[in-house]
Amino acid sequence: MDLISNLALGFSTAASPANLAFCLIGVLLGTLIGVLPGIGATATIAMLLPITFQLEPVSSLIMLAGIYYGAQYGGSTTAILINMPGESSSAVTAIDGYQMARKGRAGAALSIAALGSFFAGTVSTFLVAIFALPLTAIALKFGAAEYFSLMVVGLVSSIALAHGSIVKALAMVALGLLLGLVGTDIYTGTPRFTLGIREYADGLNFVAVAVGVFGIAEILRNLEGEKNRTVLMAKVSGLWPTKEDFKRMAAPVLRGTAIGSALGILPGGGAILAAFASYTVEKRVSDHPEEFGHGAIAGVAGPESANNAGAQTSFIPLLTLGIPANPVMALMVGAMIIQGIVPGPNVATEQPTLFWGIIASMWIGNLMLVVLNLPLIGLWVKLLTVPYYVLFPIIMAFCSIGVYSVNSNVYDLYAVALFGLGGYLLVKLRCEPAPLLLGFVLGPLLEENLRRAMILSRGDPTTFVTRPISAILLAIALAVLVVVFLPSVKKKREEVFQEED
Amino acid sequence: MKNLQFDSTNAICGLTFIALGGFFIYQCLSLELGTALRMGPGYFPLALATILTFLGVVVLGQSTRVQGEPIGPIAVRGMLFILPAPVFFGLTVRGLGFVPSLFFAALIAAFASSRMKPGMAVVLAAAITLFSVVVFSYALGLPFVRFGPWTRL
Numbered sequence: 315m316d317l318i319s320n321l322a323l324g325f326s327t328a329a330s331p332a333n334l335a336f337c338l339i340g341v342l343l344g345t346l347i348g349v350l351p352g353i354g355a356t357a358t359i360a361m362l363l364p365i366t367f368q369l370e371p372v373s374s375l376i377m378l379a380g381i382y383y384g385a386q387y388g389g390s391t392t393a394i395l396i397n398m399p400g401e402s403s404s405a406v407t408a409i410d411g412y413q414m415a416r417k418g419r420a421g422a423a424l425s426i427a428a429l430g431s432f433f434a435g436t437v438s439t440f441l442v443a444i445f446a447l448p449l450t451a452i453a454l455k456f457g458a459a460e461y462f463s464l465m466v467v468g469l470v471s472s473i474a475l476a477h478g479s480i481v482k483a484l485a486m487v488a489l490g491l492l493l494g495l496v497g498t499d500i501y502t503g504t505p506r507f508t509l510g511i512r513e514y515a516d517g518l519n520f521v522a523v524a525v526g527v528f529g530i531a532e533i534l535r536n537l538e539g540e541k542n543r544t545v546l547m548a549k550v551s552g553l554w555p556t557k558e559d560f561k562r563m564a565a566p567v568l569r570g571t572a573i574g575s576a577l578g579i580l581p582g583g584g585a586i587l588a589a590f591a592s593y594t595v596e597k598r599v600s601d602h603p604e605e606f607g608h609g610a611i612a613g614v615a616g617p618e619s620a621n622n623a624g625a626q627t628s629f630i631p632l633l634t635l636g637i638p639a640n641p642v643m644a645l646m647v648g649a650m651i652i653q654g655i656v657p658g659p660n661v662a663t664e665q666p667t668l669f670w671g672i673i674a675s676m677w678i679g680n681l682m683l684v685v686l687n688l689p690l691i692g693l694w695v696k697l698l699t700v701p702y703y704v705l706f707p708i709i710m711a712f713c714s715i716g717v718y719s720v721n722s723n724v725y726d727l728y729a730v731a732l733f734g735l736g737g738y739l740l741v742k743l744r745c746e747p748a749p750l751l752l753g754f755v756l757g758p759l760l761e762e763n764l765r766r767a768m769i770l771s772r773g774d775p776t777t778f779v780t781r782p783i784s785a786i787l788l789a790i791a792l793a794v795l796v797v798v799f800l801p802s803v804k805k806k807r808e809e810v811f812q813e814e815d
Numbered sequence: 816m817k818n819l820q821f822d823s824t825n826a827i828c829g830l831t832f833i834a835l836g837g838f839f840i841y842q843c844l845s846l847e848l849g850t851a852l853r854m855g856p857g858y859f860p861l862a863l864a865t866i867l868t869f870l871g872v873v874v875l876g877q878s879t880r881v882q883g884e885p886i887g888p889i890a891v892r893g894m895l896f897i898l899p900a901p902v903f904f905g906l907t908v909r910g911l912g913f914v915p916s917l918f919f920a921a922l923i924a925a926f927a928s929s930r931m932k933p934g935m936a937v938v939l940a941a942a943i944t945l946f947s948v949v950v951f952s953y954a955l956g957l958p959f960v961r962f963g964p965w966t967r968l
Contacts, residue, residue, distance in 0.1 A: 485874065533897055535890070537897070538888045715947060715951055727902060745828065761859045764859060
């Protein structure tokens with residue numbers, strides 16, 4: 315059995331004392347920052363990314379994955395306790411979770427969320443393990459044209475799932491792609507858009523852009539209206555759900571896991587979609603639909619399982635194709651590239667310990683979250699009362715050190731400030747930063763594959779539609795684009811995001 | 816609902832896209848375009864910049880029809896103190912060295928909130944610096960000069 319021996323390899327890598335420690339640190343740090351209101355998983359990873367660079371590639375990615383789960387978990391905690399989802403995927407949790415908390419069932423809501431997530435995480439980790447290799451085999455047949463088309467699908471899907479105006483999201487992708495092209499042209503060596511600054515010849519630093527656009531912009535947004543947070547300090551008691559609760563969460567968790575696993579594979583941020591889809595399904599199949607919005611257990615268990623399952627399976631396109639499905643995965647790609655690993659189908663064959671180590675660590679990370687965080691909930695709640703103005707100088711200091719430590723390039727620090735300002739302005743103009751970051755990561759890859767495909771086809775642009783896989787992918791991209799522009803879907807989509815706000 | 820003639824957020828947004836697109840188009844003019852077969856360094860970016868500009872025009876056009884909510888408060892004080900912090904760190908980390916540079920960067924950032932009191936800011940910045948030196952410089956062994964040439968008179 316290949317799968318078992320592979321998983322054994324993965325677990326032996328991930329369970330080494332050092333890697334366990336890094337996974338633990340990642341999970342704790344991720345939760346720590348993720349608990350801070352308004353700071354979601356993407357911003358958390360962007361801020362903590364730099365501290366992982368000094369590590370071995372495996373340890374670094376394991377720690378990053380840990381940060382990711384931790385941050386997501388932290389986001390759910392704030393969603394339940396103070397109705398402030400850190401990430402859009404936990405926005406759904408806030409609807410019923412906060413109501414449960416107001417009824418004095420905060421403890422039960424938190425543990426239902428944790429247990430549901432853990433179950434979903436376990437199932438979807440196995441799905442990743444099962445599907446990773448066959449998909450890798452397909453991916454190895456991909457040529458330049460297919461890669462180009464696949465990335466177009468990813469970018470288009472990210473537009474479909476962005477908030478607000480589709481046109482703006484498209485513009486963000488274009489801007490992100492352009493920013494990704496800053497630096498030396500790979501074919502001719504011509505410097506592009508560097509404004510004559512030699513330090514930008516290698517391109518804009520990915521970490522600087524991510525920290526600026528997500529981290530700093532986030533801090534500035536939080537500084538806008540400094541009002542007191544009303545933390546629901548009603549004591550978090552009765553942590554363990556009752557037998558009745560268990561009975562009522564079982565089916566939603568199962569359904570949520572199935573929905574999440576399926577939607578997570580889609581490029582473009584499946585976890586958010588999964589959470590919404592699960593909530594809708596639960597409301598529809600429930601015997602007591604009137605409970606939803608007033609603290610329904612299914613309304614917490616389903617979406618939480620779905621978003622965790624989706625978060626997990628979104629590693630599939632990353633690990634097999636090297637294509638990030640969402641901004642968090644884009645950060646992972648950035649981290650891999652900095653570690654000297656080219657993400658893509660070759661990772662599984664060339665670096666099996668890394669590949670399977672990451673998969674195994676996903677499960678370990680989820681386990682740690684349940685074991686550690688349920689008892690630690692009291693601590694996280696206390697953290698919510700730390701005033702924000704104490705936290706952000708700390709964040710700023712770590713961001714500065716982190717960004718500088720990547721390349722010891724002071725221009726990266728100027729880029730942080732510039733992109734912090736830019737990112738903040740874009741948020742104010744109601745533009746989503748997620749498509750921009752995805753575009754930024756994919757920009758150079760997209761151009762390279764486009765040019766290579768055109769050279770291979772001797773300048774015949776029909777190569778993208780005459781090659782079957784490429785044609786199918788482009789058709790999917792076109793379909794997604796047509797669907798989001800359909801008036802009825804457009805309206806529905808606006809409603810969904812309205813609910814979230 | 817406000818009785819605005821156009822949505823100012825979208826108008827600014829559209830103009831920003833047009834300006835950025837225009838900037839990239841202008842930059843592309845000095846690059847070799849090449850042909851579709853052998854694309855030069857300017858081909859793909861020029862296409863993207865044109866799309867961006869076009870989308871900017873669309874957003875600008877929409878702003879006359881759709882009305883949106885106003886931009887809302889802007890974190891002026893936040894921008895004034897948060898953004899210079901990494902810049903200051905960048906300007907001085909080689910000269911002053913890691914320790915003083917980080918201390919002042921944290922101190923600057925601390926004043927972004929109107930609630931921060933000076934005494935507290937100094938204590939906080941000192942604590943951050945101490946922690947960072949122990950963790951990053953000693954424990955992780957990052958190659959930072961702790962006190963730079965400017966501090967040695």
